[in-house]
Amino acid sequence: MEKYIIKGGRELSGEIKVKGAKNHALKVLAASILLKGEAEISNMPKINDIEQMQLILKDLGADIQQKQNSRLNISTDRINKIAIDKKLGSSLRASIILTGPMLARLREVILPHPGGCVIGKRPIDIFIDGFRSFGVEIKEKPNSYHFKAKKLQGCDYIFYKISVTGTETFMMAATLAKGKTVLKNAAQEPEILALANYLNNCGAKIRGAGTSTVIIEGVKELKAKNTVIIPDRIETGTFVVMGLLTNSMIKISNCNPSHLENFLLMIKRAGGKLEIGENFIKTMPNSEFTATDIITHEYPGFSTDLQAPFTLLMTQAKGASLIHEPIFEGRLFFTDKLNQMGANIIMCDPHRVIVNGPTKLFGKNVDSPDLRAGITLLLAGLIAKGKTTIGNVNHIERGYENITERLKKLGAEIYAK
């Protein structure tokens, strides 16, 4: 298993281009099941989760051709299987989003129990509950779920809890269902609006995506069109913290700052100095950080996927910061690894920590527990005194393309071995 070796203390400089958003690209790939004909998708990130999703689609019968410059062609006209590959499906939590398009197109799907990060138990009760409203019959087997429907029936569905992939899955299912579907208390992430715009361009009738009420009129057929994956707002925020932590002036380009306004506001309230343009963000050196409390919240609130980098930033801030993470119960355990590196973080309960700063960090051997905690430990290595070795880097490579090479270009002393 590969490790990253990092020597801390280097200032960075230069420009880093943000890649296409993992959490948009995964859904656009899944949506291809709804579409007739071939689509070209550009700005695809080259990361493990995307590779996994493509392997699952190929196994179902999709044709996918990689092209130059992060583009690919995909056609699902020859899909001929209803069972998602056990091994591939259970190793990718996001495979669950395939259920919506598969039911809409083939009226049946067998889903292995979805896997994914250890950030929480990741239940799928919302999917079971929602599909029942669409008239889907559900049988739970020891290692899989069997969903079946004569014809998906549009329905009114209220989420008892906001779910991003739940919203996306039902929105996709509803595009080819009979009649009208109204999703209430829906998630409002930018990736959802981007997905809806793409599907409408293919002939769907979706209104209200990006708000808490999404209305979908079922149609007979959707035709594949070309599309571009939007910039990854989580990668953008991660690099903002990296530039500020290393006291560097770096330019983060090909990004959309309007997709992370709350995060950028909290960074500024914490003392971070930024120059924000239309499609770039520059971090400035000599920021003085002060302790700042955050609570993660569904979009447009403070993204849970940016909580870990912000928690690390608060170890360099003067005072005590309360980090409250109500969305996932397993997303703060990485803080014990920061404490091993010299941080002073007290866990109040699985959803709350108090970060006391500023503290000097020292290089250590640590293993990445999940995707966002993993990249945060990498950032910690960039500012820690001495050498940091990070294990389980496959977690990091699920979501950050070619990360060691891209950071080396900024002057970081990092290599994979």
Ligand code: EPZ
């Ligand atoms: C999406 O996960 C993202 N993944 C996550 O990003 C992100 O952290 C999360 O939304 C929240 O923003 C993708 O888009 C592929 P949820 P998702 O359903 O949809 C509970 C990353 O790092 N819940 O919005 O799986 C759930 O346990 C990943 O890129 C149920 O209780 O998250 C959580 O507490 C990590 N029952 C809350 O809802 C369900 O059936 C929100 O989860 C489903 C979810």
